[in-house]
Amino acid sequence: MEMxxxxxxxxxxxxxxxxxxxxxxxxxxxxxAPFNAFKNNYLVVYxxxxxxxxxxxxxxxYLYSTYGFGKGEIGRLFIAGFGSSMLFGTIVGxxxxxxxxxxxxxxxxxxxxxxxITKHSPDYRVLMVGRVLGxxxxxxxxxxxESWLVAEHNKRGxxxxxxxxxxxxxxxxxxxxxxxxxxxxxxxxxxxLGLGPVAPFDAAACFLAIGMAIILSTWSExxxxxxxxKDLLSQFKGAAVxxxxxxxxxxxxxxxxxxxxxxYTFVFLWTxxxxxxxxxxxxxxxxxxxxxxxxxxxxxxxKLMARTSLKVESYMQIVFMISAFTFLIPVIANFLVPxxxxxGGSISFTGCILLFGFCTFESCVGIFWPSIMKMRSQYIPEExxxxxxxxxxxxxxxxxxxxxxxxxxxxxxVMLGMCSIFxxxxxxxxxxxxxxxxxxxxxxxxxxxIKDKDMEAEPLNI
Numbered sequence: 001m002e003m004x005x006x007x008x009x010x011x012x013x014x015x016x017x018x019x020x021x022x023x024x025x026x027x028x029x030x031x032x033a034p035f036n037a038f039k040n041n042y043l044v045v046y047x048x049x050x051x052x053x054x055x056x057x058x059x060x061x062y063l064y065s066t067y068g069f070g071k072g073e074i075g076r077l078f079i080a081g082f083g084s085s086m087l088f089g090t091i092v093g094x095x096x097x098x099x100x101x102x103x104x105x106x107x108x109x110x111x112x113x114x115x116x117i118t119k120h121s122p123d124y125r126v127l128m129v130g131r132v133l134g135x136x137x138x139x140x141x142x143x144x145x146e147s148w149l150v151a152e153h154n155k156r157g158x159x160x161x162x163x164x165x166x167x168x169x170x171x172x173x174x175x176x177x178x179x180x181x182x183x184x185x186x187x188x189x190x191x192x193l194g195l196g197p198v199a200p201f202d203a204a205a206c207f208l209a210i211g212m213a214i215i216l217s218t219w220s221e222x223x224x225x226x227x228x229x230k231d232l233l234s235q236f237k238g239a240a241v242x243x244x245x246x247x248x249x250x251x252x253x254x255x256x257x258x259x260x261x262x263x264y265t266f267v268f269l270w271t272x273x274x275x276x277x278x279x280x281x282x283x284x285x286x287x288x289x290x291x292x293x294x295x296x297x298x299x300x301x302x303k304l305m306a307r308t309s310l311k312v313e314s315y316m317q318i319v320f321m322i323s324a325f326t327f328l329i330p331v332i333a334n335f336l337v338p339x340x341x342x343x344g345g346s347i348s349f350t351g352c353i354l355l356f357g358f359c360t361f362e363s364c365v366g367i368f369w370p371s372i373m374k375m376r377s378q379y380i381p382e383e384x385x386x387x388x389x390x391x392x393x394x395x396x397x398x399x400x401x402x403x404x405x406x407x408x409x410x411x412x413x414v415m416l417g418m419c420s421i422f423x424x425x426x427x428x429x430x431x432x433x434x435x436x437x438x439x440x441x442x443x444x445x446x447x448x449x450i451k452d453k454d455m456e457a458e459p460l461n462i
Contacts, residue, residue: 002346005285008355012292019299029165029306035158039166041218042149043173045105048211049141050174052112054182055204058287059190063197067122077131079401084135086397090236092136093143093390097224101148101386102215108140109212116205119198143389150377150385151222161308163377167370168302175369176295180288187284224383239387248379248440251433253392256372258426259320261399262327262419263365268403270358273330273412274351277343286355293359297366304367305374312371313434319371320427323364327420329357334413375433 031039064074096104111133118130153163186200193199243249270290275281304315333350347355380388403415 004347004352005282005289008359009285009289009292012289012296012359016292016296016299019296019303023303029161031162031165032158034156035162038152038156038158039162039169041214042166043169045211045214045219046145046170047173047178048207048214049108049145050178051182052109052204052208052211053138053141054179055186055200055207056116058183058186058284059197059200063119063201064127066197067127069124073124075404077127079404080128081131081135081138082397082400082404084132085139086135086394086401088136089139089143089390089393089397090239090387092139093386093388094236094239094384096140096144096147096386097384100221100223101144101151102219102221104140104144104386105148105215105219106212108137108144109208109215111140112137113205113208116201116208119201139390139393142393143386146373146376147224147385147389148219148222151224151382152220154382155222160377161305164305164370164374165302167373168298168305171366171369172295172298172302176291176298176366179291179294183284183288183291224385224387236387239384239391242381242384242388243391246379247436248433249388251429251436252372252375252379253388255320255426255429255433256392257395257399258422258429259323259368259372260393260396262323262422264396264400265403265415265419266327266358266361269412269415273354273416274347274358276412277341277345277348279345279347279351281347281351289355289359290362293362294366297363297368298370299366300363301367301370305370311434311437312374313430313437316368316371317427317430317434319364319367320423320430323361324420324423324427326357326361326364327416327423330354331413331417331420379437 060078061074064077069077092104092107115130115133115137118126118133121127149166150163153166185203189195189199189203190197243253270286271281271283274286304310305312333353337350376385376389
């Protein structure tokens with residue numbers, strides 16, 4: 001492997017290390033011992049949940065290919081996963097608010113473990129069931145755990161600013177360090193020990209089972225809407241009214257969908273973008289480099305959110321603009337540098353430039369996750385938190401399904417250019433969110449008034 005990759009990885013590691021070990025008092029938030037115990041418990045569980053997810057990612061496509069399925073069949077399996085998340089996401093989100101967030105987190109563990117078990121079968125129908133289960137689990141992963149955390153944090157009377165500390169640490173560990181370790185562990189199991197591509201899925205199931213045991217033994221239950229006679233349709237309607245009646249929630253949902261849609265498109269496109277002529281690139285090492293860049297972003301986010309004078313709504317405009325520019329780099333390079341037709345070989349000079357740009361984007365992703373979590377904790381009403389969060393994922397999943405279906409229809413530069421436009425739109429909407437937020441005094445969402453308005457409103461067709 002070329003020295004270039006080691007230099008990029010080493011430079012990022014040095015920057016991350018210096019940021020973490022040279023924090024000043026301004027970068028630290030003074031907390032209490034009970035909060036630290038609560039935070040550490042959540043971080044352990046969240047890390048185990050993310051380990052179960054990250055172990056699977058690099059081997060899903062490869063496992064399906066070893067079973068003899070072609071690109072079209074594998075594509076349909078992926079579409080089934082995102083489609084399942086889109087169709088069932090709001091349902092499981094509403095059940096989490098109604099039946100309990102702890103119960104929903106346990107359901108996530110069970111559902112994902114069952115999905116892992118299906119990977120042992122080469123039968124296409126069994127694998128399709130596994131993808132559907134995986135889509136449901138993904139909806140719970142990105143809604144139930146955050147909803148439980150926010151509700152439990154508030155119930156225990158901890159300071160609001162401390163929540164940002166938990167968010168930034170969760171992303172630093174779960175989306176950074178754990179992702180790197182999971183990738184290395186999966187490589188050891190599947191390749192070094194010769195256990196095959198199904199071994200990482202078995203390891204993921206073990207981590208999920210350990211996390212589930214900790215949840216069952218240490219977590220308390222919390223709920224969203226406390227009303228006993230409210231059915232799912234009423235919850236959907238209430239969530240829709242909340243989004244429609246509060247511009248801040250609607251803007252937040254649009255921003256999240258635009259950024260995450262671009263992010264998931266990047267997941268599919270970075271490999272062909274860096275190796276358009278089948279250049280020999282170390283995919284696993286580049287993935288670890290991206291995760292290290294994400295850790296850098298989360299470290300920066302923790303510093304930014306530790307300053308009470310700096311608003312999340314303000315600096316995220318800059319983050320979205322930088323993200324938009326990183327996806328313009330391939331478009332600009334396509335015009336300035338003549339494309340090569342030489343097959344194979346090492347990464348090109350253009351590929352090196354793109355790698356730097358993509359690492360910058362991953363750093364923005366590391367800033368995005370704790371920052372969007374912070375904004376969601378401020379603007380989304382507690383009573384329907386999981387339901388609304390999964391409403392936000394509907395346009396995201398529609399977008400990803402469309403991209404997957406047409407991934408070969410457009411050049412990579414066109415797809416990345418489209419993502420750049422989406423990210424610029426996110427920056428504009430973020431500016432609008434800041435203006436709207438500043439024009440209103442900070443106040444708790446009046447869920448009672450929304451429910452009253454819900455009763456007076458015309459029936460919605462959901």
